[in-house]
Amino acid sequence: MKDNHFKANVDRELYRLVERYNNAGGLVIELLNALGQQADGLLGQLPVKARDGLEVATEKALVQAMKAADRSRSIRGSETGWLQTTFATALGAAGGAGGVGTALAELPVTTTVFLRAIQDVAEQYEFDATSENVKFDCVQVFAAGGPLSEDDAADLAFLSSRMALSSGGTQKLIAWVTPRLAVVLGQKLAAQMVPVIGATTGALTNYAYMNYYREMAHVHFGLRRLSIEGDVPHPELVTMFREAASPQVQDLRKG
Incomplete structure (x- = not known):
């Protein structure tokens, strides 16, 4: 049985990842609220x-x-986060400026x-981004x-899913990711279509989405690293994460 000090270290890291998860989508929600848009209608x-x-x-x-x-990784290696965010923001501005056609091209x-x-982010947690498992x-x-x-269940489903590395x-x-990603990117495209200020909206939307995926990557690979270093089976750790991220536990921690 693990000692209390060891368990406290695992719990502390787990709640740090929960905090990242909770903050991941905040920028997008704030943006849509400012524009008077509703996510479910985008x-x-x-x-x-x-x-x-x-x-x-x-x-x-x-x-x-x-x-x-x-290809770009083999040529240029890792890039700093701010450079990637700046590039994504510029792409969003260009895509939002020209309507649906340029947004789809972007x-x-x-x-x-x-x-x-x-x-x-995977490499920050000492995973080899060129290996097939990590690529997946x-x-x-x-x-x-x-x-x-x-839907928290949909939002967290990717943490416990493992695709078989077999033929095909x-x-x-x-095929598994596409329908989920299509909905997310469709919402992004629609947010960029706001009349007159499409370029600004596109830039802000891409900035927010970049932040979201980066934070979710920290959650994903942070849990995998914690599973290895904390000697906790990954499925058990995901269950612990779900419980720690539940509204009831969050309310108790705030209280």
Whole structure:
């Protein structure tokens, strides 16, 4: 049985990750509130053609991102977080300025920047972002419910999911992630479509989404590292995380 000091260290790190999780989507919510938008109504604001083709566009963006992120990493290595955030913000501004067409064209590049940021977080926790297992874990971060999700179960499902690394594993992973990511990116695109201030909204939205995926990557890989160093089985640690992130426990800690 682990001593109390050891358990306290695990608990302290666990609550630090819970705090990251709780803060992940705050910027997006604040942005939408400032614009008078409702998260659950964003997808309905997209043109029908764009909405119908969103899943196909997301799948293509994800496939391109996986290839491009690996190529850019081998050439340039890791980048600082502020540089990635600045680039994503600029892309959002460009995408929001030209309407749905430019926003869709921006999607693969922005997805690549997000994926690069996730890979860099993996390396901060001493995981090899070039290994197949870690590549899969990086893509799985995209399966988080998204910064606008009000369903905690959907938002945390990616933590306990493990895709089998077998024949066709990449295709299976993309097929699993795509529908979830399509909803999230559809909300992002719709937020960028606000008339007149589309460029500003696009920049702020990308900034907020970059923050979200980076924080969720910290949660994901932080739990994996804690499982190794804390000698706690990962499924057990995920259960502990869910309990620590529950509203009841959060209220008790605040009290």
